Amino acid sequence: MxxxxxxxxxxxxxxxxxxxxxxxxxxxxxxxxxxxxxxxxxxxxxxxxxxxxxxxxxxxxxxxxxxxxxxxxxxxxxxxxxxxDDWDEVLALLGDGELDDDELQDAVVCELDDDELQDAQQQRQPGLDVSTYAAICLLRGKAFEALDNRQRAIACYTSALHADPFCQEAFAALVDNHMLSNSEELALLGSLPFRPQDRWLALLYRAQCKKYLQHEHMEAQLQELQQQPGSSGDDMATDPTSMPADAALNDTTPQQQQQQQQAGMDSTPSPPQDAAAAALPGVPGTPSGGYGLGSNPDVLACRADWLFHLGRYEDAYQLTSSILSQDPYATQALSTHLAAALQLGKKNELFLRAHKLVEEYPSSAQAWFGVGCYYMASRQFEQARRFFAKATQLDKHNAHAWIGFGHAFAEQDESDQALAAYRTAARLFPGLHTPLLGMGCAYQRMNNLHLCERCFLQAHAMCPHDPAVAHELGVLAYRNRQYEAAAGWLTRALELLPGGKVTRAWQATLVNLGHVMRKQQRYSRAIQLYEQALSLSLHDAGCHAGLAYTHQLMGSSGAAVEHYHKALALRPDDAFAAEMLGLALQEECARFGMELETAEQQGGPAFF
CATH class of the missing domain: 1.25.40.10 (Tetratricopeptide repeat domain)
Known part of the structure; x- marks a missing residue:
C-alpha cells in the first residue's frame, strides 16, 4: 500500500x-x-x-x-x-521600501516591488482577513524600529494601517511606543479607510490614543463602546467611574466659578454626549445604541487610563483592580494600575503585585517596573533607580520605566542624570509630554530658566489640560518676577484639577498662588489661600512661614509670631523664619510698649 x-x-x-x-x-x-x-x-x-x-x-x-x-x-x-533578530536580512528579503523625501516626511506609504501583492490587495474584502501587504509593511516597520530608524518605522506602520485598518499590531506599535503626537494620531485615524460598519474599531482606536486633545469626545466614545446595543445609556450613568469628563472638570463651587469668570475662562457648557459622539471627526457611520463591550478588558483599560489622565487616581485604581481580579495577566491595565497605586501610596499592593510579576515573568520589563514603583513609594530612590534601569534594559521602549528612572534621579536632586533619562525618553517617545515636563523641572533646578521655559511651553502645547504643566509655568513666571502671568498659570492649574477640587497632592499650587498674591500686595487673598492649603495639611513649614510673613506685612505681628513658631517647630533650620521671627518679636514688643505708653498717658492702668 x-x-x-x-x-x-x-x-x-x-x-x-x-x-x-x-x-x-x-x-x-x-x-x-x-x-x-x-x-x-x-x-x-x-x-x-x-x-x-x-x-x-x-x-x-x-x-x-x-x-x-x-x-x-x-x-x-x-x-x-x-x-x-536578524533585521538586516529581513529588509533584504522584503525590500526596504525606499521613499523619497516628501513621502518620508508625510509618512504615508511604503512601496513594494510586488505587483501581484498590490493586485491582491485591491481584490480582497476588508474585515475578513488582514492583507498580506499590510503584514509585510508591519514587519518592515518592526525591522526599522529595531534598527533605530524610527521615521522609516512610522512610515511603514502608517502604510500598514492605510492598506488595512484591521492590522491592529501596526496601530499598537505607533500608539504604545508613543511614536506620534496626539494630533498626529488623530489625523492618522481620520485618514484610514474605515467603513460605516467598522465604527466600533475606529472608536476603540481613538480611545486607545493619548487623551491630550480628546477631552470633549472621550466620554462619548467610551460610553458608545460600553453600552449594550439598543440601550439609552442610563445604565452607564450609574457607574461612578463613567462620570463624564465635562462633569469632572466643571464640578466647581460658586467661588471657583467666580474666579474662572474673573480669569476670563470660558465656562460655556459642553454639548450633550450624543452630539459630541455624532461630531467625532474621522469616525465613520452614525452613533449606534452601543457595541456591548462594557466588560472587555481593552475598553475598561482605556477608561482607567482616562480616569488616571483626569487625576482620578482612586477611581482608576478601583477599575484596574477589578480588571486584574478577573484576569491577573491583563497587561493592558497593568501599567495604569501600578502608576495609580504609586500615586495613592499603596505600598502593600505594589509589593505583592511586583513580587508576583517577578516570580512569574522574570524577563518582563513590566515586572521590574512594578518593583521600581514599590521602591519609589517607599522612598528608597537608589533601589528604585536600579530596577527602573533594569526595566529599560529589558525593553528600551518602556516609556513608564524611562520616566520613572528620571523621577528617581530627580528625587535625589541629581539633575544631570535625571536630565539624561528624560532626554532619552523624549527621543524615544516624541508623542509624550511628560519627558519634556521632567526636563523643564531639571533645567529649573539648574537655573537654566530659558531652556526650562522652552520645555514647559512645548509640554503645554502637547497637553494643554495638564495642571502640572500649568503649575510649573506659574512657578517659572514667579521666579522671573512676572507675577501677573504667574497668577494666571497657577489659577489655570487649579481650574484644571478634576472636579475643581484641590487635594493634598496640589497643596503646593495653593501655597505658590498665595506667594504670588502676597507679591501683588493682595494680602487678604493670600491669607485665604494659605489657610486653605493648611486645611489640607497642617505640617507645611513653608505655608506657615508664608502666612506669618503676610500677617507681618499687614501689621499683625502677633499672628506672625504664632505662625513663625509653628514653621520653626516643623523646620528648625529655616533661616528666613528665624530671622523674621526676631523682627516680628521686636515689632510686637514695640507695639506693646506703645500701647502701655498710650494707656499711661490716658490715666489708665499700667498693666492689662
Missing amino acids: HMDPDQLRSLVQDCIAKHLYSTAVFYADKLVTLTQYAPGDVYLVAQTYFVSGQHRRAVMLLKHHGLMEDVRFRYLAAKSLAAV
Whole structure:
C-alpha cells in the first residue's frame, strides 16, 4: 500500500492545531519527501519549522528550493529571520521600501516591488482577513524600529494601517511606543479607510490614543463602546467611574466659578454626549445604541487610563483592580494600575503585585517596573533607580520605566542624570509630554530658566489640560518676577484639577498662588489661600512661614509670631523664619510698649 499525501497533510495540520509541533515536523518531513518537494508542501514544512522554533532551518529550506519569488514564501522567511533578530536580512528579503523625501516626511506609504501583492490587495474584502501587504509593511516597520530608524518605522506602520485598518499590531506599535503626537494620531485615524460598519474599531482606536486633545469626545466614545446595543445609556450613568469628563472638570463651587469668570475662562457648557459622539471627526457611520463591550478588558483599560489622565487616581485604581481580579495577566491595565497605586501610596499592593510579576515573568520589563514603583513609594530612590534601569534594559521602549528612572534621579536632586533619562525618553517617545515636563523641572533646578521655559511651553502645547504643566509655568513666571502671568498659570492649574477640587497632592499650587498674591500686595487673598492649603495639611513649614510673613506685612505681628513658631517647630533650620521671627518679636514688643505708653498717658492702668 502507498502512503497518502492528503492524509499526511491533514495529519500535519491537525498536529499544528493541537500544538504538537515536533509531531507536525515529523510527518511534514515525510510528506515533502513523498511529494518530491512540491512548493505547497515545502511551505507547510517551513511552517512546522517556524512554529517549533527552528527558524534558521525554515529559512534555509525555503532558500534551498528557490521559492523566494513567491511573496508568501518570502514573508514566512522574513518572519523566521525576525524571530532571531536578524533585521538586516529581513529588509533584504522584503525590500526596504525606499521613499523619497516628501513621502518620508508625510509618512504615508511604503512601496513594494510586488505587483501581484498590490493586485491582491485591491481584490480582497476588508474585515475578513488582514492583507498580506499590510503584514509585510508591519514587519518592515518592526525591522526599522529595531534598527533605530524610527521615521522609516512610522512610515511603514502608517502604510500598514492605510492598506488595512484591521492590522491592529501596526496601530499598537505607533500608539504604545508613543511614536506620534496626539494630533498626529488623530489625523492618522481620520485618514484610514474605515467603513460605516467598522465604527466600533475606529472608536476603540481613538480611545486607545493619548487623551491630550480628546477631552470633549472621550466620554462619548467610551460610553458608545460600553453600552449594550439598543440601550439609552442610563445604565452607564450609574457607574461612578463613567462620570463624564465635562462633569469632572466643571464640578466647581460658586467661588471657583467666580474666579474662572474673573480669569476670563470660558465656562460655556459642553454639548450633550450624543452630539459630541455624532461630531467625532474621522469616525465613520452614525452613533449606534452601543457595541456591548462594557466588560472587555481593552475598553475598561482605556477608561482607567482616562480616569488616571483626569487625576482620578482612586477611581482608576478601583477599575484596574477589578480588571486584574478577573484576569491577573491583563497587561493592558497593568501599567495604569501600578502608576495609580504609586500615586495613592499603596505600598502593600505594589509589593505583592511586583513580587508576583517577578516570580512569574522574570524577563518582563513590566515586572521590574512594578518593583521600581514599590521602591519609589517607599522612598528608597537608589533601589528604585536600579530596577527602573533594569526595566529599560529589558525593553528600551518602556516609556513608564524611562520616566520613572528620571523621577528617581530627580528625587535625589541629581539633575544631570535625571536630565539624561528624560532626554532619552523624549527621543524615544516624541508623542509624550511628560519627558519634556521632567526636563523643564531639571533645567529649573539648574537655573537654566530659558531652556526650562522652552520645555514647559512645548509640554503645554502637547497637553494643554495638564495642571502640572500649568503649575510649573506659574512657578517659572514667579521666579522671573512676572507675577501677573504667574497668577494666571497657577489659577489655570487649579481650574484644571478634576472636579475643581484641590487635594493634598496640589497643596503646593495653593501655597505658590498665595506667594504670588502676597507679591501683588493682595494680602487678604493670600491669607485665604494659605489657610486653605493648611486645611489640607497642617505640617507645611513653608505655608506657615508664608502666612506669618503676610500677617507681618499687614501689621499683625502677633499672628506672625504664632505662625513663625509653628514653621520653626516643623523646620528648625529655616533661616528666613528665624530671622523674621526676631523682627516680628521686636515689632510686637514695640507695639506693646506703645500701647502701655498710650494707656499711661490716658490715666489708665499700667498693666492689662
